[in-house]
Amino acid sequence: MTLNMAAVTVDLVLLTIRGGTLQVLLIRRGIPPFEGQWALPGGFVLPDEDLDGAAVRELREETGLDPRAGHLEQLGAYGAVGRDPRGRVVTIAYLALLPDLPAPVAGSDAAGAAWQPVESVGALAFDHERILGDGLERARAKLEYTPLATAFCPPVFTVAELRGVYETVWQTRLDPRNFHRKVTGAEGFVEPTGQTAIRDRGRPAQLFRRGPAKLLHPPLLRPASA
């Protein structure tokens, strides 16, 4: 057990929708390696915590956010030789989909934290560009087969707001009438609250909450162009 040891870290792809764009939380690194560069938030797994616990703790430390306000899942392990100049480091990446939350607070080893539109993210430290790319594709695919788009929404929402999530994550336009039919036709995706939202014009829009479904039957597939 003294041979072939590695440091184990967790890194987090935290996604939210702000101002109609899909945004990722990035940390400006306050310590070497890659000091001053943007990176995904994360850190070392402690001896007494499991991987999921480390992900939740790191998020709290770095940002003050609680990922359980939305959805958190493991994205995958990344362990290429040389991915960290300090030595062998295997990282377990997590993906979180979050509703719009208060601005993050930089933690102890971060010089700053900021939500950035995913389209305008530049070079990142380590192999974090690849991890971010994998996280974005996972999120886009999950919206097809699961009700996880609701993780980006407040507890109650209109179908138009839910459509806005799909359009933002998939970077495409969807036909409102067709979308409404599919969402209300997928069993257990959304449930009417019985209340309506006040709108500037037209008739009031129904408010929904997330239903009990774990998978969408039938799924909502991305248009071929998305």
Next chain:
Amino acid sequence: MTLNMAAVTVDLVLLTIRGGTLQVLLIRRGIPPFEGQWALPGGFVLPDEDLDGAAVRELREETGLDPRAGHLEQLGAYGAVGRDPRGRVVTIAYLALLPDLPAPVAGSDAAGAAWQPVESVGALAFDHERILGDGLERARAKLEYTPLATAFCPPVFTVAELRGVYETVWQTRLDPRNFHRKVTGAEGFVEPTGQTAIRDRGRPAQLFRRGPAKLLHPPLLRPASA
């Protein structure tokens, strides 16, 4: 980097179909811990190899099989405190779907290797029952949305043989006519070879090969009973 080090292993959930049942390759452990117990094949990641490389090497060492004959993907990382009595060990689990291959050969630190029907697998070493369960669910879900059922098939196959894969993995019966319509209707799932298989009775069955599709549109969904 001297604190919080862990050993990193890979473990493999290797699935194939033999004699009409879904089977998993298990190793009888030849060394402590859990000596003499069944476990998933796997081992430590070496300093000069990445995670995928370790998975391929371990499989060859333990069994003589090449997972690239079928399909290999990362299943997830498992790192609960106490999952290995030797100390902190984080394992990266892989899932492989394989066509029926020659019998495995036990490697250096395995007392034996055997394909076992997944329904009759008993207690396994470490947290390998949980990993196997996750691998089975991943395989069942992947058959809905991807053409990966063909990874269990020889290079050319009939639609009836492909249906047999679905029925075996999902443990359910599927209507032959309905299945044929769905498979040939999902763009790029299978391609006719122009050849036919000789059958005992009835007209000869068309032979197909896997098509170029990465995802099934529309997907083949599990019956509610599966």
